[in-house]
Amino acid sequence: MTKPFLILQLRPETEAADDEYAAFLAKGGLSAEQTHRIRLDQEDLPDLDLAGYAGVIVGGGPGCVSDPAAGKDPVEARIEAQVLGLMPQITQDDVPYLGCCYGIGILAHHLGAKVSKAHFGEPTGTSRCERTRASQGDPLLAGVPDQFDAFVGHKEAVQDLPEGAVHLLSSAPCPFQMIRYKSNVYATQFHPEADSDVFSLRIRVYNSSGYFRPEEADDLIAMCQAADVTQPERILRNFVGRYAG
Numbered sequence: 001m002t003k004p005f006l007i008l009q010l011r012p013e014t015e016a017a018d019d020e021y022a023a024f025l026a027k028g029g030l031s032a033e034q035t036h037r038i039r040l041d042q043e044d045l046p047d048l049d050l051a052g053y054a055g056v057i058v059g060g061g062p063g064c065v066s067d068p069a070a071g072k073d074p075v076e077a078r079i080e081a082q083v084l085g086l087m088p089q090i091t092q093d094d095v096p097y098l099g100c101c102y103g104i105g106i107l108a109h110h111l112g113a114k115v116s117k118a119h120f121g122e123p124t125g126t127s128r129c130e131r132t133r134a135s136q137g138d139p140l141l142a143g144v145p146d147q148f149d150a151f152v153g154h155k156e157a158v159q160d161l162p163e164g165a166v167h168l169l170s171s172a173p174c175p176f177q178m179i180r181y182k183s184n185v186y187a188t189q190f191h192p193e194a195d196s197d198v199f200s201l202r203i204r205v206y207n208s209s210g211y212f213r214p215e216e217a218d219d220l221i222a223m224c225q226a227a228d229v230t231q232p233e234r235i236l237r238n239f240v241g242r243y244a245g
Contacts, residue, residue, distance in 0.1 A: 002034065002054070002244060002245050003052060003053055003054040003245060004033075004034050004035050004036045004053060004054065005028075005030065005034060005035050005036070005053060005054050005055050005056070005057055005240065005243075005244075006035075006036050006038070006048070006050070006053045006055070006056045006057070007021065007024055007035050007036065007037045007038070007057045007059070008038055008040060008045075008056065008057070008058045008059065008083060009021060009037065009038065009039045009040065009041075009059045009061075010040055010041070010058070010059055010060065010061030010063065010076075010079050010080075010083065010102055011039075011041070011059065011060065011061045011062070012041040012061075012062075012075055012076075013062075013205050013206075015201070015205055016201065016202055016205045016206070017039055017041075017059075019198060019201050019202075020059050020060070020193065020198070021037055021059075023193040023194065023195070023198045024057060024059070024193050024236070027192070027193045027195075027233040027236050027237065028057075028193070028236045028237055028239070028240040029237055029240055029241070030240060034244075036053070040078070040079040040082055040083070041075055041079060044078075044082065045082045045085070045086070048086070050086070050089055050090065050093070050095050053095075054096065054243045054244055054245055055095070055096030055097065055098065055184075055239065055240075055243040056086070056090060056095060056096065056097045056098070057097075057098050057100070057239075058083060058097070058098070058099040058100065058102070058103035058106065059100055059101075059102070059103070059193075060100055060101035060102045060103070060191060061076070061079065061101075061102045062076070062206065062209055063076035063077075063079060063080055063102060064105070064117070064155055064156045065080060065102075065105045065106060065109045065115050065156070066105070066109075066115050066116045066117060066156045080106070083106050084106060084109070084110060087106065087107065087110035088110070090185060091107075091110065091111065091181060091182070091185055094182040094183055094184045094185060095184065095185070096184040096185075096239070096242075096243040097184065097185045097186060097187075098186050098187070098188075098192075098236070098239045099186070099187035099188070100187075100188055100190075100191055100192060100193065101152075101153075101154055101188070101189060101190070101191055103187050103188075104158060104176070104178075104179065104187035104188060104189050105156055105157075105158065106187075107162070107179070107181065107185065107187045108158040108162050108165075108176075108179075108187070111162035111163065111164070111165065111181065112162065112163065113158055113159070113160050113161065113162035113163070113165075114158075114159040114160050115156055115157070115158055115159065116156055116157075116159055117155055117156045117157075118159065119157070119159060120157035120158075120159065120173060120174040120175060120176070121154070121155065121156075121157060121173070121174070122152045122153075122154065122157075122171070122173045122174050123212070124152070124153040124203065124211045124212045124220055125151070125152070125153075125220060125223055125224070125227075126149045126150065126151060126152070126223070126224075126227050126229060127149065127150055127151075127152045127171045127173065127174065127177070127190060128147060128148075128149055128171055128172070129147065129148055129149070129150050129169045129170070129171050129177045129178070129190065129232075130146065130147050130169065130170055130171065131144070131145075131146050131147075131168070131169060132167050132168055132169065132170060134166050134167055134168060135168040135169065135178075138166075138168055138180065139238060139242050140168075140180075140186060140235050140238045140239055140242065141168065141169075141235065141238070142234075142238055143234055143238070144231055144234050144235065145231060148229075148231035148232070149227060149228060149229050149231070150177070150188075150190035150191070150192070150194075150229060150231070150232040151190060151191050151194040151198075151199040151224070151227075151229055151232070152174070152189060152190045152191070153191075153199075153202065153203075153206070153211050154189060154211075155210065155211065157174050157176065157189060158176040158179070158189070161176065161179065162179065162181065164181060164182070165179045165180065165181045166179060166180045166181075167179055168180055168186075169188070174189055176189060177189045177190055178190075178235075184243075186239065188232075188235065190232060191232070192232040192233060192235045192236040193232075193233065193236055194229070194232070195229060195230075195233070196224045196225050196227055196229065199224045199229075200221045200224045200225060203217050203220050203221050203224065204217065204221070
């Protein structure tokens with residue numbers, strides 16, 4: 001039997017979490033039977049043998065690794081601790097990993113790089129991503145053009161390239177849009193699973209979460225619906241295709 005993909009979700013909001021999971025399935029070309037889904041807001045991580053999985057996909061969420069520990073929401077703090085607890089094995093054993101948005105902060109923080117709200121913030125919406133020279137030949141970027149738009153919405157960002165990591169994609173407001181560590185550990189600042197409908201729903205769900213002013217929501221949704229964002233999902237599908245076995 002083909003190994004399943006472990007999908008770890010960090011969103012406490014059920015509507016957003018369910019929609020994100022459906023997007024991972026649709027854009028990754030996966031069936032539910034090919035995944036092991038864990039919502040970390042609802043259950044603790046069991047003892048996992050990561051060798052039994054084709055790869056690990058970590059979704060986004062409202063938490064920030066750069067927030068002071070004393071001020072973290074208890075649920076978000078528990079979620080963050082559990083994901084970080086997997087990172088030593090993932091990075092040491094080069095386990096296939098794709099961290100999306102929050103997942104790049106988790107990876108960079110684990111590798112000792114600075115993640116903060118000081119620089120490289122982006123307004124919620126689309127960001128023009130550009131491939132770096134180092135991205136040439138990377139299997140997850142096969143078929144991806146040199147420039148493309150992706151959906152972003154984040155309060156913190158990676159400030160410096162983690163030691164040992166390769167810089168694959170950049171944007172003008174936020175340099176580190178995609179990185180790779182070793183051969184199989186990847187992370188994106190943008191959301192490779194998000195299309196216009198997915199991101200519109202998140203704008204509605206996170207209307208009062210500090211990503212934008214609530215009165216901007218309708219205009220942002222209209223912008224999303226008009227946007228041409230089709231390339232990021234190739235990265236997710238390439239990840240699944242490479243490691244599905």
